Amino acid sequence: MSTPSEPGHDGSEPGLRAIVGERRHLTNVAYRLLGSLAEAEDAVQETYARWYAMPRRSQEAVESPGAWLTTVAGRICLDLLGSARVRRERYVGEWVPEPLPDRAEWIGGPVGGGGTEPADPADRVTLDESVSMAFLVVLETMTPAERVAFVLHDVFRYSFAEVAEIVGRTPAACRQLASSARRRVRAAGATAVPAAGQAGLVRSFKEAWEARDIKSLVDLLDPDATMVADGGGLVGAALRPVEGSERIAQYLIHIADRAPGLTLLERTVNGRPGLVAQFGGVTVTVAAFGLADGRVTRIWAVRNPEKLRPWVGNGDRTDG
Secondary structure, X not given: OOOOOOOOOOOOOOOHHHHHHOHHHHHHHHHHHHOOHHHHHHHHHHHHHHHHHOOHHHHHHOOOHHHHHHHHHHHHHHHHHHHHHHHHHOOOOOXXXXXXXXXXXXXXXXXXXXXXXXXXXXXXXXOOHHHOHHHHHHHOOOOHHHHHHHHHHHHOOOOHHHHHHHHOOXXXXXXXXXXXXXXXXXXXXXXXXXXXXXXXHHHHHHHHHHOOOHHHHHHHEEEEEEEEEEOOOOOOOOOOOEEOHHHHHHHHHHHHHHOOOOEXXXXXXXXXXXXXXXXXXXXXXXXXXXXXXXXXEEEEEEOOHHHOHHHOOHHHOOOO
16 A cells, blocks of 8 residues: 555554554545545544454554554444444435534544543644535545545545455456446546635625615525535535525525624635634534535535534634
8 A cells, every 4th residue: 555654663552653653644535435524533543452352463563553543443434334324314314424623623532432622723624626516525425436436546646456445346456446337426526626706706796685685695506506504414414405596596695684693714624715604602503605607506514413513613714
């Protein structure tokens, strides 16, 4: 694999510092594979549990602990992706990947299924184009094997021979999987789009929503725009996508009328300009946007509180 770790020299464990140092890389891989920070942390925790469960002699026999950890994490994620499809078929309403705040806004939360700790950005996810909401949504349309092959090869630059060790197929088969996944990305138009101007468009959208200006909202939305809300059955949310600029604008005005105390904040969501809605200082919705040709084409509104734990407490910060 492409993440070699040097043997340790402290006499305690082979490459202890290097092994611990792999956590950020593993979390980055697992989040892109699973679309859920909570599941990614669980997968990484399980990976480390398997490492520490090995006898010392077996650990010392591993030529590259970093490569071993990535292989095991990848296989765990592959298994989880298979079971996730079944779980999401039973999910109430639409399922949207878990949104991530800007690195400066991480709030402490359960780490790896354990106790609550202060969040350490070094252990979290690098925010780049491969975690934009549009990109993650396309990843959800792939088969588990396609997703693993594509993410590891195209995003993390592993060779197909290395990917084959994780997926359990030949390098040639993994090449085909990645090629198929690439076609899905191109067909969805989810390739990288320059961020210039996006913040201004989101700000205009926020101001029109706050003003309950339905005409301005319609003008800012693409006529064929789609809004998807994820409440997970735990809070109120549209169970099906809301389609068309007129219907979306009316839906947003309806929400504003029903929650007069709602506060909208401009925030970075998965590395792109987005909005956070708070009620009584508590984050209740995180919205990511798909933008094209100066208009909003997609809105992904996450309301499921289980997916908002990294955002709890962000109300302490005010916009300057």
